[in-house]
Amino acid sequence: MLFKLWQVALFTYRESLRQRIVYGVLICAALLILFSLMFSGWFMRDILKIILDLCLAAVSLGGLLVPFFVAINLVAGDIDQKTIFTILSRPVGRGLYIVGKFCGLALLACTIIGILTLATLAALWGAALIFDPFFLRNLSINAILVAIAMKALATLVLIAVAMLWSTVTTSTFLATLLTLCSYIIGQSVESVVRFLVLQQNQLDYSPLLRLVAEASLYVFPNLAAFNFQHQAAHGLAIAPGEVLFALVYGLSYTAGLLILAVLLFSRRDLS
Amino acid sequence: MPAILCHALSKTYGHGFWRLQRKVALANFSLAVARGEVFGIVGPNGAGKSTALKILMGLVRPTSGSAQILTMPASDPACHAHLGYLPENPSLYKKLTISEHLHFAGQLAQMPSKVIRSRTAELLALVDLSLAAHIPIQRFSKGMTQRAALAYALFTDPEILILDEPMSGLDPLGRQLVLEIIRHCHNQGKTILFCSHILTDVERICSRIGIMHQGKLVAQTTPAELAQQLPASAPASSATPLERLFLATVQKGVVPAGEQGEGHAL
Numbered sequence: 001m002l003f004k005l006w007q008v009a010l011f012t013y014r015e016s017l018r019q020r021i022v023y024g025v026l027i028c029a030a031l032l033i034l035f036s037l038m039f040s041g042w043f044m045r046d047i048l049k050i051i052l053d054l055c056l057a058a059v060s061l062g063g064l065l066v067p068f069f070v071a072i073n074l075v076a077g078d079i080d081q082k083t084i085f086t087i088l089s090r091p092v093g094r095g096l097y098i099v100g101k102f103c104g105l106a107l108l109a110c111t112i113i114g115i116l117t118l119a120t121l122a123a124l125w126g127a128a129l130i131f132d133p134f135f136l137r138n139l140s141i142n143a144i145l146v147a148i149a150m151k152a153l154a155t156l157v158l159i160a161v162a163m164l165w166s167t168v169t170t171s172t173f174l175a176t177l178l179t180l181c182s183y184i185i186g187q188s189v190e191s192v193v194r195f196l197v198l199q200q201n202q203l204d205y206s207p208l209l210r211l212v213a214e215a216s217l218y219v220f221p222n223l224a225a226f227n228f229q230h231q232a233a234h235g236l237a238i239a240p241g242e243v244l245f246a247l248v249y250g251l252s253y254t255a256g257l258l259i260l261a262v263l264l265f266s267r268r269d270l271s
Numbered sequence: 272m273p274a275i276l277c278h279a280l281s282k283t284y285g286h287g288f289w290r291l292q293r294k295v296a297l298a299n300f301s302l303a304v305a306r307g308e309v310f311g312i313v314g315p316n317g318a319g320k321s322t323a324l325k326i327l328m329g330l331v332r333p334t335s336g337s338a339q340i341l342t343m344p345a346s347d348p349a350c351h352a353h354l355g356y357l358p359e360n361p362s363l364y365k366k367l368t369i370s371e372h373l374h375f376a377g378q379l380a381q382m383p384s385k386v387i388r389s390r391t392a393e394l395l396a397l398v399d400l401s402l403a404a405h406i407p408i409q410r411f412s413k414g415m416t417q418r419a420a421l422a423y424a425l426f427t428d429p430e431i432l433i434l435d436e437p438m439s440g441l442d443p444l445g446r447q448l449v450l451e452i453i454r455h456c457h458n459q460g461k462t463i464l465f466c467s468h469i470l471t472d473v474e475r476i477c478s479r480i481g482i483m484h485q486g487k488l489v490a491q492t493t494p495a496e497l498a499q500q501l502p503a504s505a506p507a508s509s510a511t512p513l514e515r516l517f518l519a520t521v522q523k524g525v526v527p528a529g530e531q532g533e534g535h536a537l
Contacts, residue, residue: 004379007375007378007379011364011367011371011375014367014371015364015366015367018366018367018407019366081362082358082360082361083363083364083365085328085330085356085358085361085362086362086363086364086423088328088329088330088348088351089328089354089358089424090351090376090379090380091348091349091350091352091380092348092351092379093348096348267332269284269330269331269332270325270330270331271284271321271322271325
């Protein structure tokens with residue numbers, strides 16, 4: 001079972017590496033990191049913050065490429081173009097197909113984020129050579145690595161979201177649209193709920209609205225839970241409890257989405 | 272025990288925006304294919320041929336009835352270890368090469384690397400794609416893709432082959448090649464179930480032929496019977512015996528005596 005899972009993941013990974021868009025985004029992200037060194041000199045007091053903001057934005061960009069372009073293209077496109085028969089005509093069940101594809105895409109995301117992490121560390125090394133150490137006094141490699149690891153986890157959650165929509169919809173466009181909506185809601189849902197809780201005395205809104213907002217915190221992926229960019233940029237300490245919560249939340253949410261995707265996909269006719 | 276057994280299969284698809292409109296693709300379809308037999312299914316477009324094959328591959332769930340491959344339920348992916356499937360208008364992963372596809376099939380079957388390499392060379396030579404082994408599929412013509420997909424279906428030397436329109440998109444040379452491969456597989460004792468629109472090919476290579484119409488197997492015959500037995504209502508023309516039987520069965524809804532009900536009796 002695990003051997004077959006690994007073979008499907010490897011096959012997916014090999015195919016995804018041949019997508020030109022992967023290299024396009026990698027080049028864009030690498031340029032962004034390079035520019036971070038050039039632009040940061042303009043903001044003498046915030047050199048570290050500018051470098052890290054740009055580098056972590058590049059990591060996010062590289063990570064987002066996988067669910068939005070590669071995952072949907074590979075899973076919804078697989079069903080659309082009937083390439084899925086290539087795998088399902090072998091002794092591979094639908095559950096194995098979904099989990100194998102997810103693992104292959106997760107491998108791709110880790111490769112891209114790994115390369116961009118090395119580029120970020122290279123940019124920081126370059127900054128240490130160019131600028132006075134005073135401007136980099138808040139640098140915390142641990143905080144940066146934690147922030148990047150959490151971005152990788154958020155990417156895995158989004159890949160699972162993209163896979164879920166790809167297995168239930170009949171077109172790649174619809175799958176992309178639904179994944180994009182989930183991403184936008186996931187980015188802002190925590191802020192909205194926090195606002196509603198803080199303003200409950202000032203604003204007159206129905207309890208139902210608050211209930212819906214709080215429920216959406218559990219239904220949609222709360223991507224803000226994985227955002228440690230602020231701590232990394234300012235060299236602030238990251239509470240281990242927060243990281244643990246994000247880790248458990250991210251992994252269980254991803255597992256839940258994959259189980260749902262497998263259940264729905266097992267019932268689908270591939271005609 | 273037959274290699275392939277379908278019993279009273281029915282499939283109804285929902286269509287329209289809310290999928291409330293129903294379309295019957297298969298209605299009480301029964302079929303038994305014995306081991307070592309080449310069974311060809313012919314029928315007009317929309318007769319339900321591909322749906323029947325997809326149910327056998329576990330790609331589509333029947334509304335009712337059952338399908339078995341070597342006594343295993345067709346929905347069980349484990350039975351695919353004994354199956355080779357060529358879908359209609361096959362689509363392989365465009366960025367990958369045929370060698371990579373065959374390697375994947377071999378790895379899933381847990382074949383040793385040495386065997387995978389020798390089998391790859393053997394099959395690529397068989398389908399005349401040795402020179403295209405390392406070219407991405409996206410640069411293949413339709414005929415090359417069809418032959419590549421056939422090599423992928425044959426890679427693990429399966430006992431049963433399910434081929435959906437294996438000759439579609441092929442030039443006369445390619446068609447001849449596929450016919451030879453099917454004959455070769457038959458001589459090796461493989462069970463082959465395929466559907467095709469090209470009646471002359473079906474007549475040439477099948478040991479048994481079934482005619483499907485409106486989701487049912489309405490007639491079954493053999494090439495030998497075809498030569499002897501033609502319905503009186505068959506239109507006189509230059510058509511081959513199978514073409515005449517097909518037209519008599521499908522166009523006029525006539526089921527020739529002696530063949531009627533064989534499909535239902537299973």
